[in-house]
Amino acid sequence: MLLAARVPRLAPAARHIRRYTTHGAAMSPLKIGFVPEHFSTPLEFAKKHYNLDARLLPYPSGTGHMVTALQSGDIDVGIGLTEGWIAALGKAQEAQQDAGFKVVGTYVETPLCWAISTGARRDELKSEDNLKGKKVGVSRIGSGSYVMSFVLADQKGWLDPHSSEPPFPVEPLNTFANLREGVNKGTVDFFMWEHFTSKRYYDNGEIKRIGEINTPWSSWKIVANNHLLYPANWAKGPHASHPMLKEELEDALKKINKGVKHFEENQEEAVQYISTKLDYSEEDAREWLKTVRFAHDVRGVDKSVVDKTVQILKKAGVLGEVVDEQAMMGLPRSEAVKWV
Numbered sequence: 001m002l003l004a005a006r007v008p009r010l011a012p013a014a015r016h017i018r019r020y021t022t023h024g025a026a027m028s029p030l031k032i033g034f035v036p037e038h039f040s041t042p043l044e045f046a047k048k049h050y051n052l053d054a055r056l057l058p059y060p061s062g063t064g065h066m067v068t069a070l071q072s073g074d075i076d077v078g079i080g081l082t083e084g085w086i087a088a089l090g091k092a093q094e095a096q097q098d099a100g101f102k103v104v105g106t107y108v109e110t111p112l113c114w115a116i117s118t119g120a121r122r123d124e125l126k127s128e129d130n131l132k133g134k135k136v137g138v139s140r141i142g143s144g145s146y147v148m149s150f151v152l153a154d155q156k157g158w159l160d161p162h163s164s165e166p167p168f169p170v171e172p173l174n175t176f177a178n179l180r181e182g183v184n185k186g187t188v189d190f191f192m193w194e195h196f197t198s199k200r201y202y203d204n205g206e207i208k209r210i211g212e213i214n215t216p217w218s219s220w221k222i223v224a225n226n227h228l229l230y231p232a233n234w235a236k237g238p239h240a241s242h243p244m245l246k247e248e249l250e251d252a253l254k255k256i257n258k259g260v261k262h263f264e265e266n267q268e269e270a271v272q273y274i275s276t277k278l279d280y281s282e283e284d285a286r287e288w289l290k291t292v293r294f295a296h297d298v299r300g301v302d303k304s305v306v307d308k309t310v311q312i313l314k315k316a317g318v319l320g321e322v323v324d325e326q327a328m329m330g331l332p333r334s335e336a337v338k339w340v
Helices: 038-050 063-072 082-094 144-156 176-185 195-203 247-265 267-277 282-289 303-315 333-339
Strands: 030-034 054-058 077-081 101-108 113-119 136-138 170-172 190-194 207-214 220-225
Touching: 030 038, 030 063, 030 247, 038 054, 038 247, 038 267, 063 077, 063 082, 063 144, 077 082, 082 101, 082 144, 082 220, 082 303, 101 247, 113 144, 113 176, 113 195, 136 144, 136 176, 144 170, 144 190, 144 207, 144 303, 176 190, 176 207, 190 195, 195 207, 195 282, 220 247, 247 267, 267 282
Parallel strands: 030 054, 030 077, 136 170, 136 190
Antiparallel strands: 077 220, 101 220, 113 190, 113 207
16 A cells, blocks of 8 residues: 655656766765764764765755655765665655665664654653554654654554555654644644654653654665666676775765764764764763664665565555565675675
8 A cells, every 4th residue: 555655756857967087086075864863973973084075964854855855866875764765665666666766884783762752741641552543743754753653553453454544644744843842732642753862852841751662673774876876787797897886985885984983982072972063961872872883884784674674564554565675775785795
């Protein structure tokens, strides 16, 4: 069943075409979309300390917004939530369209804890069990916050396999601030957002936590526009002469690796950055560091993770039965190691 917005077919003129010299050097830096939260710290370090040649463009409304940005050419690379990318790629396949991007990297190895929140004075909503039939606020259709509502309903046994409707009435509100306002004004009944990003607003009494749900997969992946990938037949076979990624993307991923290593070796700098430049307390930054594990080499994605995500999204009704997981992957980890 078609639950998310259809992915539009892009006319050739609509795609953002990067230009190369005969020496393979790009004339302009990559444009990398990211969510401006604590998870972005290694990316910031890659830019600050290791000359990552990229414009870092924040997308506070999340992965769903970056999907459309990739398709319109506003960004070349996106760092976002696994379920958002896989849902968009699967929906494009169902519509027999090209999503315009593929998964090329693994950014975070650990799952994401989604806190379930409601308005501070919504006394009738005390736990997840009170949410059946309630209206969920999401950033965008197809975003991680949207997809996880299906996963929650599946875990609670609230999915109706005979219905083409979502398990909860859905209200897209774009930003985290709008979602907080929405549960307090009664526009929506609840929303889901990352735990530590939400915690400050529990502490100050703006919203109320009534539950949590963890992703059944590693949480953050890197995707790239198709123009940054070599044709598949260039990279395969006994006489392959190219890796699967073009040089500027390969260089960017290597610089992000250095940013991750710097993050791991300079935790106090990370805490200082998170607690002064982002919306987190020092205490919460330190607690988050205990829970997260970034990929030591961000290049490539495990097919098993893609398969598991697809299977759960199928069960939740987000994706249909016919999905080509291999076609979603621009760089499997098994191939990435050949070019180290």
